[in-house]
Amino acid sequence: MINTLMLIDDENLFHLVFEDACSLLDIALSIEALDSSDEAARKFKEWFPDDPGHERPECVFVDLNIIGSSYDGIEMIRKINYEYGNGCVIGIISSSRDEVEIEKAKKVGAQFWIIKSDDIEPRLEEFREDYDGYLNKTAPFKVYK
């Protein structure tokens, strides 16, 4: 089970869905849900430079389009991977199936892409099975459709 998971998504209602689904599926013990990538960037800036091991989440799920934020999901992943120190399992959770965007996410270091829909549980369950592979960087990029 993932100890600390961060969700960055502008839809607050989805935070509840995600938290309950993760709890029911025993995916994560602690979930921090943020509705803005600016807030997430601020946190990552605080965590990584001084103490890379402190407080940072084990895994980060980022929405593709975060309304009201300065960066979209792909830029957020790029920043986390290249500016704030790569150290967590990171991927996109979005309702988009755009191949171009998926390719962009892959290029900036996203490890997975989960299609967000009403029935998210089966995809999260599948993700849970693959998680160890992402953690030790052996699992290839995967789209959970």
Next chain:
Amino acid sequence: MELTKTDRDSLLKLAREKKVYLEGNIVKVISASKGDDEFKKYLDECRKRDTNARRKRLQVTKQVQEQNVDLEKANSENVKLMGDLKDSLDQTSKLKDAAEKAREIAEEAKDEALEDLEVMQKKTQFELISIIVKLALAVIVGVGMTTSALYAFVLYMGYDSKIIESTWSNLFGILLTNSFSIVGTIMGVKYATDNKEK
């Protein structure tokens, strides 16, 4: 993680007396000591309750999420309809303006046509009067000259001129009267037409 006996007993007491159970992911990290079936049962109950509560909440949240999506769709539809309505109103307003402009043009054309018609009628009227006057004057001058010529001939030849004299006199009187009558009529018509125009 195992709890101390005091904490364990407090939790069990809370559950027994107040029906309050631990909830959330903390239940997943607490475990019962080996052989402590009572606390193990308590933790199972906590997990069961937590799972049921989360399942219910998840269901409700998903329903709300679906309703939100429907509302957003309906809202977009409304916005689109309002846009279409506004476009139609603008179009109607433009058409109304065009119709108003066309009406004004038609009105102007009608006025011009009426004016032209009046001018033509007047022209015809004056032409007719002119012909009548010319004809009347020709008759008057013709008759006057013929009578005068006859009268002169009679005087020159020395014939009895009594009859022709009175005839010439009467005829000239009638002709002059008629001439003045015609001129008076023409002046009257002209005066009446000028006043009507003003």
